Amino acid sequence: MTSGGIRRSFTAAAALALASFGSVVHAAPGPWQLNMQRGESTWSQVPYHLNNISLAVCTVIGILVFGAMFIAMFRFRKSRGAVAEKWSHNTMVEVVWTTIPVVILVVLAYLATGGLTSWADTTGSQMTVKVTGYQWKWRYDYVDYQGKPIDKVGFMSKLDTQSDRTRQLGSGMDPFAVKVGDESTYLLNVDNPLVVPVDTKIRFVITSGDVIHSWWVPATGWKLDAIPGIINAAWANFQTPGTYRGQCAELCGQDHGFMPIVVVVKSKADFAAWLAGQQAKSAAPAAAPAAASSAAAPQTSQAAPVADTAKQG
């Protein structure tokens, strides 16, 4: 990119700044996106607002401090005949600029503590999904829904074939050509997405089968590490049906960059139908005695839905 290109880039960035900082909702990252997405779950507003508030606080402090510095650099130059004064302390201003930050911090801490407490409360969830990280794919097991345990609905979820072919060194394929509909899904699409119902408090229990991973869908507002030997829990309650994309966020080896996460949120009726279909499928191979326990995972994996990651209304 030439310097003209950079200039064009900055002009475009300035033009898009308003849109990006405004109320536009991003389900997936967009080009020139400047700010955090608002998210689509009930809780995801918390980090979004904290981000905006703390950014605003920092901006105001920055304008004051840097403004004072630039005024000083302009006024108190030797070349303008400035003569240095002798004072080197002033108790009054020191007390003021110690106290004011404390007050600001207390306000921020208050807001953050409230948000954090609500995040940590996984009680009253209507659904449980177990998420297991592997090098380099995810496994989803449906544990219970509306108080009823779910049997044998679980599958592996890994990078889609098109992205996987394109990302090979020297593939000669264009990452911009990897699309679902008009959405660029390069490295953000999977073969079998996690399917969940809308408007349901879903408890995610997260663990790992090998090294540490981190399960992150920005639309939920949080990420949580998947650690072998430990089961972490968090919750999300999606407000809008749709397709939400994320990635592994903890370095987990050579293909860390290639284990995305896709959550498809369906209406409750559609989800119930989908779940019934899954249970029917998994019942069939389970009846066959050939399904050895060691092959259970790949078996259920094949029983998983056909790739269905197009945007859903």
Next chain:
Amino acid sequence: MSYAATHDHHDDHHGAPKGFFQRWCMSTNHKDIGTLYLVFALTMFFIGGSFAMLIRAELFKPGMQLMQPYFFNQLTTMHALVMIFGAIMPAFVGLGNWMIPLMVGAPDMALPRMNNLSFWILPFAFLLMLSTLFMPGGGPAGGWTLYPPLSLQSDSLAYVVFAVHLMGISSIMGAINIIATILNMRAPGMELLKMPVFVWSWLITAFLLIAVMPVLAGAVTMLLTDKYFGTNFFNPGGGGDPVLYQHIFWFFGHPEVYIMILPAFGIISEIVPTFARKPIFGYKAMVFAIASIAFLSFIVWAHHMFAVGLPLGAEIFFMYATMLIAVPTGVKVFNWVATIWGSSMTFETPMLFAIAFIILFTIGGFSGLMLALVPADFQYHDTYFVVAHFHYVLVTGALFAIIAASYYWLPKWTGNMYSEFWGKVHFWNSVIWVNVLFFPQHFLGLAGMPRRIPDYNVAFANFNMISSIGGFLFGATQLIFIGVLIHCAFFSKKKATDRVWEGARGLEWTVPSPAPHHTFEVPPVIHDDELAHGHVND
């Protein structure tokens, strides 16, 4: 004058040894060892920088262009290890070696032979570590934090662990030396509360080093025994806990962060008053702020681990403790601003870098405050927002302070003035391109780009390309620095005066330029007017 007052009767009968090996390999002279440290740090800065150039080249556009993902992971891991342990830390030790005895009126470091050993361990430690890149299994690729179980999958773990042990031994010996020098070797009249802030910052940093380097050594030794001797410290299959490693590592890691920034605070607190021709505002508050930051650094480690699933109470405690750090750090920034208010400033290269430090380090501090808020950190954690944050505090913070210090004391070291024109060319290119390099990374992180990935969705393409262009130009700009240094040391015709800078105060400016091989063999007579902070009453 204090130097001349005690030295006019003194014959300079033993200068530097003549033979190259004798002078540099067997040196016990704090100035020569300081030079060795600085040259070593500069070399490592370019090696680590070349890794960064490769990283930015791969990230220039989406799609894998240049390397396999595993090699990319080796690059990010090595870039961090080399820059932290090879460039930033040795550079500060080199500056401390050169300047602390000169600033407190001591003839040399308290333990000169140990000084030699603590330097000469380092080249071997890095040879050991860098050699893994040429081995069949490749170098470490699990990130510089060496989190298990991933780091246990690496074939080069043992090399890295032993290299870290050597670096730790070197750092601890260096720290002991600095503490012994400052506490025992000050000239009569150089009271603790008249010491330069740089000396204070190093005294506090040295205590941090002694406290935490053994913790790191313990953590990596447990990795070693887990991999090779059948222990299960971090293996859940044997009753261990991978998160335990993270607690131990960050108990080292967070003080380590301040080990890399406190001496920078000290440097800026010397440079700003010199070119502002006005005493530092709130000397005691500055010293106390450094001490408070050092104390707080021990109780904030888990803010690196907000996403591992800590109990609610722990998240709240570490959030509050982390936010507290903003108070003493704010005091430092406000005091620097107050120092230049009502002053009489000139803008030589060291001052330009110091001003850029204050502004850009503060931006890194702002993103640090945002990261402290746990719910927001759930989004920021392990994204490019974090990458932008720590590069603002380490590159435009620690590195800019080291460069500022180099320009500031170069005339004293070499006896020659550097080229002010080329120094300014270096500054303006550095300050522009470093922002082109790192500022867009805030946006990438907020939009959802994880760190440590070799390839990314096309939505992140624009800012990555801008960042890479900034990276290449920032890297190229540092070649100007090499040119300025070589020109100043070997070719500059302009001789430096003893005082060098009009507003310079302190004992180091009372010795000739270049500083003779031995200084202050007889303690100087100290006049408070000559000290940078001689008349402290606040």
